[in-house]
Amino acid sequence: MTVTEDRPAALEIGNKRRRKEDQRLITGRTKWTDNIQLTGMLHIAMVRSPFAHATITHIDTAEAAAAPNVVAVLTGEDVKDEQGSLPNAWAITPDQVTPNHPSIAVDRVAFAGEVVAVVIARTAAEARDAAELVDVDYEELPAALDLRESAEDKVLAHPDLGTNKSAFWQFDSEGAGTGGNVDAAIEKARADGIVIEREYRQQRLIPAFMEPRSVVVDPTGEQLTMWSATQNPHILRFLLAAVLGMSESKIRVIAPDVGGGFGGKLQVTPEEFITFMAARRLGKPVKYTETRSESLMAAHHGRDQWQKLTLAATKEGKVTGLKVDLIADLGAYVALVGGGVPVLGAFMFNSIYKFEAYQFNCTTVLTNKTWTDAYRGAGRPEATFAIERIMDELAHELGVDPLEVRERNWIKNTEFPFTTVCGMEYDSGNYEAATERAKEIFGYDALRAEQKQRRESNDPIQLGIGVSTFTEMCGLAPSRVLGSLNYGAGGWESASVRMLPTGKVEVVTGSSAHGQGHETAWSQIIADRLGVPFEDVEVLHGDTQVAAKGMDTYGSRSLVVGGEALVRAADKVIEKAKPIAAHLLEASVDDIEFKGGRFGVKGTDQGLAMAEIALATFAAHNLPDGIEPTLDSDATYDPVAFSFPHGTHLCAMEIDTETGGLKMRKYACVDDIGNIINPLIVAGQVHGGLVQGIAQALWEEAVHDDAGTLVSASFVDYLVPTAADTISFDIDHTTSPSTTNTLGTKGVGEAGTIASTPAVVNAVVDALRPFGVNDVRMPCTPERVYKAIHAQDGAESGGGATEGAATPHFDEADTADRTDGSSL
Amino acid sequence: MTRISVTVDGAKYSDDVEPRMLLVQYLRERLGKTGTVVGCDTSNCGACTVHLGGRSVKSCNVLAVQADGQDVTTVEGLSQNGELHPMQKAFHECHALQCGYCTPGMIMQSIDLLNDNPKPSEAEIRDGLEGNLCRCTGYHNIVRAVQTASGQESKADALEGSAS
Ligand code: FES
Ligand code: FES
Numbered sequence: 001m002t003v004t005e006d007r008p009a010a011l012e013i014g015n016k017r018r019r020k021e022d023q024r025l026i027t028g029r030t031k032w033t034d035n036i037q038l039t040g041m042l043h044i045a046m047v048r049s050p051f052a053h054a055t056i057t058h059i060d061t062a063e064a065a066a067a068p069n070v071v072a073v074l075t076g077e078d079v080k081d082e083q084g085s086l087p088n089a090w091a092i093t094p095d096q097v098t099p100n101h102p103s104i105a106v107d108r109v110a111f112a113g114e115v116v117a118v119v120i121a122r123t124a125a126e127a128r129d130a131a132e133l134v135d136v137d138y139e140e141l142p143a144a145l146d147l148r149e150s151a152e153d154k155v156l157a158h159p160d161l162g163t164n165k166s167a168f169w170q171f172d173s174e175g176a177g178t179g180g181n182v183d184a185a186i187e188k189a190r191a192d193g194i195v196i197e198r199e200y201r202q203q204r205l206i207p208a209f210m211e212p213r214s215v216v217v218d219p220t221g222e223q224l225t226m227w228s229a230t231q232n233p234h235i236l237r238f239l240l241a242a243v244l245g246m247s248e249s250k251i252r253v254i255a256p257d258v259g260g261g262f263g264g265k266l267q268v269t270p271e272e273f274i275t276f277m278a279a280r281r282l283g284k285p286v287k288y289t290e291t292r293s294e295s296l297m298a299a300h301h302g303r304d305q306w307q308k309l310t311l312a313a314t315k316e317g318k319v320t321g322l323k324v325d326l327i328a329d330l331g332a333y334v335a336l337v338g339g340g341v342p343v344l345g346a347f348m349f350n351s352i353y354k355f356e357a358y359q360f361n362c363t364t365v366l367t368n369k370t371w372t373d374a375y376r377g378a379g380r381p382e383a384t385f386a387i388e389r390i391m392d393e394l395a396h397e398l399g400v401d402p403l404e405v406r407e408r409n410w411i412k413n414t415e416f417p418f419t420t421v422c423g424m425e426y427d428s429g430n431y432e433a434a435t436e437r438a439k440e441i442f443g444y445d446a447l448r449a450e451q452k453q454r455r456e457s458n459d460p461i462q463l464g465i466g467v468s469t470f471t472e473m474c475g476l477a478p479s480r481v482l483g484s485l486n487y488g489a490g491g492w493e494s495a496s497v498r499m500l501p502t503g504k505v506e507v508v509t510g511s512s513a514h515g516q517g518h519e520t521a522w523s524q525i526i527a528d529r530l531g532v533p534f535e536d537v538e539v540l541h542g543d544t545q546v547a548a549k550g551m552d553t554y555g556s557r558s559l560v561v562g563g564e565a566l567v568r569a570a571d572k573v574i575e576k577a578k579p580i581a582a583h584l585l586e587a588s589v590d591d592i593e594f595k596g597g598r599f600g601v602k603g604t605d606q607g608l609a610m611a612e613i614a615l616a617t618f619a620a621h622n623l624p625d626g627i628e629p630t631l632d633s634d635a636t637y638d639p640v641a642f643s644f645p646h647g648t649h650l651c652a653m654e655i656d657t658e659t660g661g662l663k664m665r666k667y668a669c670v671d672d673i674g675n676i677i678n679p680l681i682v683a684g685q686v687h688g689g690l691v692q693g694i695a696q697a698l699w700e701e702a703v704h705d706d707a708g709t710l711v712s713a714s715f716v717d718y719l720v721p722t723a724a725d726t727i728s729f730d731i732d733h734t735t736s737p738s739t740t741n742t743l744g745t746k747g748v749g750e751a752g753t754i755a756s757t758p759a760v761v762n763a764v765v766d767a768l769r770p771f772g773v774n775d776v777r778m779p780c781t782p783e784r785v786y787k788a789i790h791a792q793d794g795a796e797s798g799g800g801a802t803e804g805a806a807t808p809h810f811d812e813a814d815t816a817d818r819t820d821g822s823s824l
Numbered sequence: 825m826t827r828i829s830v831t832v833d834g835a836k837y838s839d840d841v842e843p844r845m846l847l848v849q850y851l852r853e854r855l856g857k858t859g860t861v862v863g864c865d866t867s868n869c870g871a872c873t874v875h876l877g878g879r880s881v882k883s884c885n886v887l888a889v890q891a892d893g894q895d896v897t898t899v900e901g902l903s904q905n906g907e908l909h910p911m912q913k914a915f916h917e918c919h920a921l922q923c924g925y926c927t928p929g930m931i932m933q934s935i936d937l938l939n940d941n942p943k944p945s946e947a948e949i950r951d952g953l954e955g956n957l958c959r960c961t962g963y964h965n966i967v968r969a970v971q972t973a974s975g976q977e978s979k980a981d982a983l984e985g986s987a988s
Contacts, residue, residue: 018916018917018919019916019919021924022915022916022921022924023916024924025921025924025927026899026908026912026915026916026921026924026927026931027859027899027900027902027903027908027912028857028858028859028860028898028899028900028928029859029900030858030859030924032858032861032925034858034861034862035852035858037853037856125842125844208959209923209925209959210863210869210871210923210925210926210957210958210959210960211861211863211923211925212862212863257923257924258923259861259923259924259925260922260923260925260959260960261923262959291865292863292864292865292866292869293865514923515922515923515924515960516922517922680919681919683919683965684919684922684960684961684965685922686962687961687962687963687964687965688922688959688960688961688962689962690962691962691963692959692962714864714865714866714868715864715866715868715869715957716866716868720957720959722950722953722954722955722956722957722963723949723950723951723953723954723956723958723963723966723967724950724951724953724954726950726962726963726964728946728964728967728968729962729964752962
């Protein structure tokens, strides 16, 4: 028997491995859905409603149908009997009001951008030309646009429903037995403590992934094959089958290379259903690729909440109660998990703190705007923003440093595991360590000193320092918990490991990637677990034929849940290989130990490498009796608990008090995401997340005009930041491994976004404190900052520049969105 | 239809194109050069950036007929004899891409940037990439990649990943 070299354990995990997926992406050999060309392929163009709310009185398709190379024109009427209603997987209450949602509107449109007709032609250009010829008559209806007015049913988004309120969902710590009575805590604080009341607005955002959504359906084989730029191939296949009444086995969904998602490609979309129906009807391959403006109008939006917080604290700044009243705008329809987004946030308002009493009252409302759903962080950024903003108000009230207030309230390192006032059990964390390190790399004390000096010298450039501590729940999610929240599916993930005869390994994951680097991270895990070289691992995902089972990718769950499934599948391979190794080595199974990719006989130098066992198993010439000739293994893992990454983020903003101009000076953060598989990938996700969160604070907002038309329907008006708008970040990590999964990981995809928005706004407000400012509504544009400062010295808040001050920049977007009341 | 002759990534092509056909459509749909992609319809995202006559252009903003008689280089034509272009290597090395959708455009624009200014400062790099949007990377690592490709030390990577 050959003696093989041991590979050192843990060679790969923790390594800054360069990504396997890069090769094809940097050379342009990529498989985007829109690249797919099939013989005889037809193209779809959508006719979309220009009105937010209208009755469709007549559609004339004759001229379009007669246009060159047009194959078919479909209206809602044509597909009425087959299209069903788009799926909603999360009714947060049993009596949730969920409007019927056709893929193609039949007699009424409920938001601007809704599909009213579909043109299918030989080329995309011909389809677009003919779409212009579809003549639709509308009778405009009053539109429900403001979420608070909608909650009062002033104008109905769907007149037939009789109400805009979709659901009311409450969590109460007293009722749940996880804490005290919030009203009593507030009353007590009014008498003998501090009560702070604030309203915050989470503006509507657009995920704005860079690859426009695209879908191709080929009905010509035994199965219908759909390629889609989706985060969720498995969920998509299931829901297509369920809604359209087909057998799942007749549908194959492939998510090839997918250009970003951020939750925006989690939806099962009208466009996918329409392309599917068109291809099925015509018996030919059909493609639809949206334009950017269609994407901004009709792919789901995110955030859009109004939050009212009442915080009760003792005079020493110990928080005794928090009450949250929240209205969430679902848009015109209840999206796949849209109703549940605020519920995810409900468990995070207490964040890292030991609050004694908590109540969360949430109303979800329907309006005549694009539907909303999960967007990077989904509910947790909204919650974190509100709590981190109001903790700053408490610090201001007490006259202490914002970090001091947090320390007085947070769960101490010695107190883990800790059950929060929401009933969440936090397994591990070390807020002290993360905060200490963040202060150090930020240069906190020096920047505070500079701030003081600028304030004292009345420097026109003021410095603000923003603090944000956070935690989130990742590893979505234990199926039982999801069930208890009325979510329609489970939270498990699957993995398979296939040992090939050459000793190479194929890994299959049910978690479908769109830029997260699964191929690299999964290879690293397998390399260490099975002791095979990193290069020998091939990771397959995103095709329901290849990865038969899966729950796909969202909510920073891939590694925490899918990684654990992978570890379990790998361990099964080892267990299967042991008796084979024992047999070949003529030893007892109990004497076999697996280390560094080698099955050795204890106390001897006898051993066999994994590759040798793989080949022997394949040949099957000499296997022990009753052993199957395969080392392949499947595992499905349902998480036992959530994981709770946390961190401390610090931001310094320079504000030109004469113009309202803002400039980020420094951003430093320390995240504790448990053990790290690949620090390079983690850093990348943190950077990207930071910029998305900073963008909410400073630039991005979906703005509608008074008629409900999306004004920010192009990259000219929807301000996705550029390299020139942003800075380089100082990031680091502390580590308190998660105790609920083998790898000790916690999840990172959304951390940057969740923490950075409040850090930036806290910095802006901190800079403006000397002017008596205690809030600036997001996005904090120069105009809003300017007005916030000058409202204090009597300037009109209506937009006139104060004499002597430089003329501020007034953007259209801001003035157009006065309907729901700025908090200025 | 108008007849055009172009050299794309070293190969000569002659085609009849509709006058309204965009260069990016010509590259993707006629030549199958799908490395170049479309991200917007307003010339804002830069995903479609290629080199035309040696300079970067947004190929969604140029008509195919305008490329007549010219040399076009796409991301697919960058590697020489199987060797990646130094900018491609730097993007890989610095983890300057995630989903990779913006990447071809970013790489083409970055090469043009260094052609103009071989040793740009961080601010100059950021300004030079202003026309290219990336939703994944937060630009931090893209800036590092351009610095690396220019042979300059990057100031931006002192800390990260030093898990403690
Ligand atoms: S596709 Fe050309 S700039 Fe966006
Ligand atoms: S890497 Fe995804 S958009 Fe840039």
